[in-house]
Structures are given as C-alpha cells and as structure tokens.
Amino acid sequence: MAIQRPPGPNFFPYIGGVIAMKRTNPPSFFLNLARTYGDVVWYQLAGTDVYQLSHPDHIQELLVSNIHVYHKGDMDKRVLRQTLGNGLVLSDGDFWKRQRKLVAPAFHSKRIESYAETMVDFAGKVMSGWTDGTRIEMHREMTRLTLYIVSKTLYDTDVTESADGIGELVTTLAHIGNQQYTQGFVPPSWLPIPQVTEARRAVQALNGIIMPIIEARRQSGEDRGDLLSMLLQSQDEDGSQMTDQQVRDEAVTLFLAGHETTSNALSWTWALLSQHPEAEARLHAELDAVLGDRPPTFADLPKLTFTDAVFKEAMRLYPPAWALTGRQPQEDVQLAGYTIPKNSVVITFPYVVHRDARWFENPDAFRPERWLDGLEKRIPKYAYFPFGGGPRVCVGNQFALMEGKLILAALASRYQFRLTEPGPIGFDAAITLRPQGGLPMRVETRVKHHAAETTIEEAQQIPV
Ligand code: HEM
Numbered sequence: 001m002a003i004q005r006p007p008g009p010n011f012f013p014y015i016g017g018v019i020a021m022k023r024t025n026p027p028s029f030f031l032n033l034a035r036t037y038g039d040v041v042w043y044q045l046a047g048t049d050v051y052q053l054s055h056p057d058h059i060q061e062l063l064v065s066n067i068h069v070y071h072k073g074d075m076d077k078r079v080l081r082q083t084l085g086n087g088l089v090l091s092d093g094d095f096w097k098r099q100r101k102l103v104a105p106a107f108h109s110k111r112i113e114s115y116a117e118t119m120v121d122f123a124g125k126v127m128s129g130w131t132d133g134t135r136i137e138m139h140r141e142m143t144r145l146t147l148y149i150v151s152k153t154l155y156d157t158d159v160t161e162s163a164d165g166i167g168e169l170v171t172t173l174a175h176i177g178n179q180q181y182t183q184g185f186v187p188p189s190w191l192p193i194p195q196v197t198e199a200r201r202a203v204q205a206l207n208g209i210i211m212p213i214i215e216a217r218r219q220s221g222e223d224r225g226d227l228l229s230m231l232l233q234s235q236d237e238d239g240s241q242m243t244d245q246q247v248r249d250e251a252v253t254l255f256l257a258g259h260e261t262t263s264n265a266l267s268w269t270w271a272l273l274s275q276h277p278e279a280e281a282r283l284h285a286e287l288d289a290v291l292g293d294r295p296p297t298f299a300d301l302p303k304l305t306f307t308d309a310v311f312k313e314a315m316r317l318y319p320p321a322w323a324l325t326g327r328q329p330q331e332d333v334q335l336a337g338y339t340i341p342k343n344s345v346v347i348t349f350p351y352v353v354h355r356d357a358r359w360f361e362n363p364d365a366f367r368p369e370r371w372l373d374g375l376e377k378r379i380p381k382y383a384y385f386p387f388g389g390g391p392r393v394c395v396g397n398q399f400a401l402m403e404g405k406l407i408l409a410a411l412a413s414r415y416q417f418r419l420t421e422p423g424p425i426g427f428d429a430a431i432t433l434r435p436q437g438g439l440p441m442r443v444e445t446r447v448k449h450h451a452a453e454t455t456i457e458e459a460q461q462i463p464v
Pocket residue numbers: 088089090100150253254257258259261262265319320321323324325326385386387388389391392393394395396397399400401
C-alpha cells in the first residue's frame with residue numbers, strides 16, 4: 001500500500017537536497033521549505049526520509065504527548081557520540097530517565113539562585129580588561145565568560161587558562177559535525193582522513209582537560225556539593241556507581257551544552273542591540289533606573305522586564321539550538337494526518353517556527369516590546385520553544401535564562417558595543433547558530449541616565 005506523503009520538494013536522490021541547501025544557508029533553506037510547502041514537509045536529505053514539522057500542535061505531539069514513540073535520531077548519535085558519548089543529550093529510554101533524575105538537582109531553582117553572584121563576578125572580570133574604544137571579538141568574549149561560569153558553578157573549577165583552547169576545540173568539533181550532517185554519513189574511525197583525525201585529536205584534547213578534573217575529585221573523595229560530586233557519588237539501587245566513562249560523558253555534555261548556546265544567545269543579542277538603537281536606549285534606561293551604578297543581583301531580575309524581553313526576542317530570531325535533534329519513531333506513527341514510517345526522521349526548527357507570521361507579527365523584525373503585553377500566553381505553547389519542550393526540555397533552561405539576563409544587565413549597564421564591520425551578519429549554523437566572523441565590536445563607555453530623573457516605570461515605557 002502506498003503511503004500518502006506530505007508535500008515537499010522533489011530533490012535529486014541523495015545529493016539534491018544537500019546541493020539546494022548549499023545554495024543558501026541551512027536555517028534559510030528549512031525556513032523556505034516551510035514557507036513553500038506548509039506545516040508538514042517531506043523530503044529526502046542525504047539518503048534519509050525526513051518529515052519537517054512547523055506547526056506548534058504537531059510539535060507538542062512530538063515532544064510531549066507522543067514522546068514515548070521516539071528516540072533520538074541515529075544520525076545525531078553517529079555525529080555527536082564521539083564528543084558527547086552517551087550523555088544526557090543522546091541517551092534514550094530508562095537509562096536517560098535515570099541520568100536526568102541524577103542531574104536535575106543541580107538545576108533546582110534554589111540551587112540556580114546561588115549561582116547568580118558567580119555569574120555577575122565573572123562578568124565583572126571579563127569587563128575589567130575593557131576601556132572606551134577597546135576592540136573585541138564579541139563571540140570569543142561571550143564564550144570565555146560562559147565557560148568560566150559553567151566550570152565554576154557545576155565543577156567548582158577555574159578554566160581561565162584553558163578557556164580559549166576549549167572554545168577552539170568546540171568550534172573544530174562543531175564544524176566537523178556539520179560537515180558530517182551535510183554529507184549524510186560519518187566516516188569510520190580507522191579512515192586516515194582529516195575529518196576523522198582532527199575530530200579524534202579535538203576529542204582527546206577535550207578529554208585531556210576534563211578527565212584530570214574528574215580524576216582529582218574522585219581521588220580526593222571530597223563532596224563539594226556541586227554537580228561533579230553528585231555525579232561521582234550517585235549510586236544505583238544495587239549500590240553500583242557510574243563508570244568513569246559515563247561520568248565523563250555527562251560532564252562533557254553539560255560542559256558543552258552549558259556554555260556554547262548561551263554564548264551564542266548573548267552574541268546575537270549584542271549584535272541586534274547595536275543595530276537597533278531605540279531598543280538599546282530603552283534597555284539602558286531600564287538598567288539605569290533599576291541598578292543605578294551597582295551590578296545586578298538575582299533580586300533585580302523580576303524588575304528587569306525589558307531586559308528579559310530583549311533576551312527573549314534575540315532567541316526568537318536567532319535560537320542558538322536552531323534545529324532540535326532529529327527524532328526517530330520506533331514504530332509507524334500517525335502525525336498530522338500522515339503515517340510516519342518507523343525509522344524515518346522527524347525534525348523541527350525553532351528558527352523556522354519563531355519566524356511564522358501566524359504567531360509573530362512582522363516576524364523578521366527585532367521588536368522586544370512584543371513580549372511585554374502577555375504575547376507568550378496568547379500564542380500556542382510551541383510557537384516559541386528555544387529550549388525545546390516536554391520531558392526532554394533543556395535541563396539548563398532556568399540557568400541559561402538567569403545567566404543571559406544577568407550578563408546582559410551587567411555589561412549593558414556600563415558599556416555599549418558597536419559592530420566594527422557594519423552590515424548584515426552571516427550565519428555559521430554549525431550544530432548551534434553562531435554569528436559568522438566572531439562578531440568584531442568596539443566597546444564604548446556609556447553615559448548613564450540618572451536614576452533620580454527617570455523612574456523605573458517611566459524608563460520601561462520609553463516608546464520604541
Ligand atoms: C540559551 C541557552 C540554551 C539553549 C538555547 C538551550 C537549548 C536546548 C534545547 C533546544 C534542548 C533540547 C534539544 C532537543 O530536544 O533536541 C536542550 C537540551 C539540553 N540542554 Fe540546553 N540550552 C541552553 C543552555 C543550557 C545550559 C546552560 C545547560 C547546562 C548547564 C544545558 C544543558 C542541556 C542538556 C543536558 C540537554 C539535554 C536534556 C535531555 O535530553 O534530557 N543547556 N537545550
């Protein structure tokens with residue numbers, strides 16, 4: 001019996017989709033497919049049957065109501081396993097459930113609150129090297145900062161010496177991963193080609209940084225109350241401990257997932273603010289009214305409503321996890337009126353759904369104020385999902401939101417940043433969505449609005 005398929009482009013087998021994707025950039029390619037063919041699109045990409053979902057109701061079915069049918073996709077596992085092992089992002093079933101339960105306490109709200117001071121302190125350290133006119137590569141600065149923070153808060157470790165090296169290793173692995181997604185296969189590990197040998201070298205170098213941290217902690221037997229101690233002390237019902245390999249996989253997963261995404265979210269935010277001076281002025285007015293001359297604290301967050309809107313809007317336009325990992329149904333499944341065959345790949349893109357005019361008026365425009373009048377309650381739940389959703393929602397989402405807003409507030413209350421090469425910013429969509437070219441910017445000291453002259457309410461109502 002023929003399976004009725006959703007509409008979609010008829011690419012030349014195997015390479016056709018890849019060639020079409022190369023003509024533009026991956027995020028725009030998938031956005032165009034949804035705009036041309038609708039909420040459910042079928043196509044073949046590098047030999048795989050792909051179903052692309054773009055309606056919030058279907059996404060809810062995928063991530064929440066029918067989640068038990070799906071596993072993480074084989075292709076994602078093949079590409080990412082070398083780096084992330086069987087850590088939280090890639091594991092499935094009961095094993096994933098157990099590991100998620102183990103890791104979750106490090107992300108409870110009370111625990112996260114205790115990280116706020118560290119986040120602001122490190123923001124201060126990064127800024128201490130800047131004066132008016134300093135030229136920086138914003139993406140590198142944000143990567144350093146988020147790496148310092150994740151290492152200190154989760155592993156009680158200082159990586160100020162190795163942060164740039166780690167950033168480069170992650171970039172290498174992301175680009176190799178991207179190449180493998182595009183070519184549709186992962187070469188065997190014995191093949192002596194640069195893709196394989198470079199990836200191996202990068203993973204070994206990353207292990208060379210992470211493993212000594214784990215080993216030192218295991219040997220000291222010390223309980224520092226952080227995530228690393230929790231991983232090392234966790235025991236199964238039968239009393240067995242996690243293997244060193246599994247501790248490594250969870251630690252590397254959280255280390256990488258826990259900094260690169262937030263770094264991208266912040267980088268895009270600075271780029272957008274420099275291109276939208278009215279929104280930037282309103283942000284500054286809010287920060288000056290709420291903070292005056294002091295750094296932000298956790299207690300300030302509820303008052304920083306425009307800051308929150310700016311960060312949300314930046315992640316709407318440029319969601320760092322622009323594509324969720326593929327899901328593979330373990331049996332034929334009904335979705336959106338179609339039968340999706342076992343082992344095909346179902347994918348969904350926050351980048352695509354976030355730019356849908358049904359939910360967001362003028363969807364390509366940066367308008368933080370759209371979030372100020374309860375928009376989130378009016379749109380369907382999965383019209384905006386930068387952190388995914390359902391049981392596999394990002395475990396670090398509250399951590400990331402707090403971190404993003406505190407860093408934004410800490411930096412923007414002292415400085416503004418200007419692109420040194422104005423003009424459109426390209427995409428570097430290598431697993432996560434990065435700004436191309438590292439985002440060279442000039443630091444400018446800000447002139448403050450005086451708190452006495454503007455109330456918080458007035459500051460928040462400056463029209464944009
Ligand atoms: C702005 C920052 C962040 C964004 C946009 C983001 C986005 C996401 C998304 C979309 C997923 C779901 C992927 C999928 O369903 O395929 C995810 C999962 C995950 N994220 Fe994040 N993330 C961020 C920050 C963090 C942080 C700070 C941590 C940890 C410190 C973290 C750790 C993880 C882990 C471990 C998973 C896998 C969860 C599971 O499958 O159980 N992320 N993230």
